[in-house]
Amino acid sequence: RGSAVVVLSKADYVAEAQCQLSNPAHYRKLSSDPVAKILKEVTTLAQSLFKRDVIDFRTKSFLIPREPRLARLYLLPKIHKPGNPGRPIVSSNGCPTENISLFVDHSDL
Secondary structure (H helix, E strand, C coil): CCCCCCCCHHHHHHHHHHHHCCCCCCCCCCCCCCHHHHHHHHHHHHHHHHHHCCCCHHHHHHHHHCCCCCEEEEEECCCCCCCCCEEEEEEEECCCCCCHEEEEEEEEC
């Protein structure tokens, strides 16, 4: 909402993040990094669409990221609430599915 500057100790920030991440109703710990598996699925899908002439070569190349990475979670403190709980934000920039999302959002398919 606002553009306030919030000063928060690292210990409090990490404690809030751990508290939220430990909630099994919202998060679960993965046994391994899923990026390679998701990239393989994205690549297979893009190649299949290209072979069926649904997308052109340029679009296929766009859909397959070159250096995908895992999403990152960070918190924005809710300064208007008691205890200033953090609002979790998941940044998926660079994730294997980012370009698919862009394509769907801006496609006329």
